[in-house]
Amino acid sequence: MKRRLFLKGTLAGSAIAVAVSAGMLIPRTVLAAWPKSGFEAKSLGDAMNTMYGAGAPGSSDKLKINAPEIAEVAVEVRITVDAQFDDLESVSIIVEKNPSPLTAHFEIPPGTLGEISTRVKMAQTSNVIAVAKAGGKIYSVQKEVKVTVGGCGG
Amino acid sequence: MASGILIRSKTSNGVTLVRASMKHPMETGQRKDSKTGEKIPAHFIQVATFELNGKVIFIANLGPAVSKNPYISFKFKGGNKDDTIKLSWVDNKGKSESGEGKIS
Numbered sequence: 001m002k003r004r005l006f007l008k009g010t011l012a013g014s015a016i017a018v019a020v021s022a023g024m025l026i027p028r029t030v031l032a033a034w035p036k037s038g039f040e041a042k043s044l045g046d047a048m049n050t051m052y053g054a055g056a057p058g059s060s061d062k063l064k065i066n067a068p069e070i071a072e073v074a075v076e077v078r079i080t081v082d083a084q085f086d087d088l089e090s091v092s093i094i095v096e097k098n099p100s101p102l103t104a105h106f107e108i109p110p111g112t113l114g115e116i117s118t119r120v121k122m123a124q125t126s127n128v129i130a131v132a133k134a135g136g137k138i139y140s141v142q143k144e145v146k147v148t149v150g151g152c153g154g
Numbered sequence: 155m156a157s158g159i160l161i162r163s164k165t166s167n168g169v170t171l172v173r174a175s176m177k178h179p180m181e182t183g184q185r186k187d188s189k190t191g192e193k194i195p196a197h198f199i200q201v202a203t204f205e206l207n208g209k210v211i212f213i214a215n216l217g218p219a220v221s222k223n224p225y226i227s228f229k230f231k232g233g234n235k236d237d238t239i240k241l242s243w244v245d246n247k248g249k250s251e252s253g254e255g256k257i258s
Contacts (some may be wrong), residue, residue, distance in 0.1 A: 034200040039217040076221045098219050099184060106228070107213035113169070113229040118214075119221040121182070 038102045044129070047094055047102040057131060057140035060085075065130040070146045075121045077128075077145060083114030085134035091116055096142075097126035122147050158223075159253025163239050170233030170257055172204065172212070174241050175225045182218040199224060202243040206233060233257050 041047035048057075066080040081091050091114055093104045103120050114132065122128075122145060129142040158177025163170055176199060183196025196218050204212040211230050235257055242252035
């Protein structure tokens with residue numbers, strides 16, 4: 001009887017190990033797994049579905065995005081996200097009209113704040129979207145950034 | 155720090171600001187070589203992990219649209235002067251690098 005229980009336990013354990021290695025279970029804070037399907041999505045809708053599931057994100061005054069009105073250097077556009085949620089889990093930056101819209105996805109352990117800044121490349125004028133997951137809910141905010149080809153302010 | 159990783163962090167009023175840059179080409183895979191006309195393969199950092207004294211405080215998953223030599227800044231509660239922030243990255247070719255910096 002004990003042996004059977006042991007075998008059962010071992011099988012269950014290996015099934016979990018297989019699931020983890022296949023990426024079905026992602027213990028994000030323990031084992032960082034790059035979200036491949038999200039980064040390979042070719043549209044905003046696909047990227048959102050893959051990363052956050054169906055359903056429209058809400059808006060909140062706790063989520064802000066700061067980006068230039070006009071990007072003079074399209075390969076270095078400074079994006080700052082300020083997500084002031086107490087139970088923040090993750091923040092994504094999405095450039096809607098890039099070939100692969102998902103640009104960065106930040107995982108936020110407890111104690112880390114949602115004030116994040118980075119630089120991104122933009123293919124053309126596009127909405128830049130910040131998505132925050134907090135307390136199991138999804139929020140987003142966007143800002144249009146104009147890209148001027150040739151840098152002549154056209 | 156012989157690597158291309160630069161970390162500057164500063165603590166004030168119980169909050170630490172971390173600013174980091176990593177030397178990396180961040181090739182999108184969309185550019186063509188001007189001489190041969192062939193596509194330059196994608197080569198970019200995928201995961202950059204930040205640790206404070208060995209505890210993970212921030213994970214940045216990046217795509218190829220993050221600018222060349224990625225810059226990332228974030229803030230966290232806590233952190234003392236002389237604590238060590240460690241940054242490790244791994245790219246899509248499996249190459250990895252890490253670097254450290256002390257909080258000032």
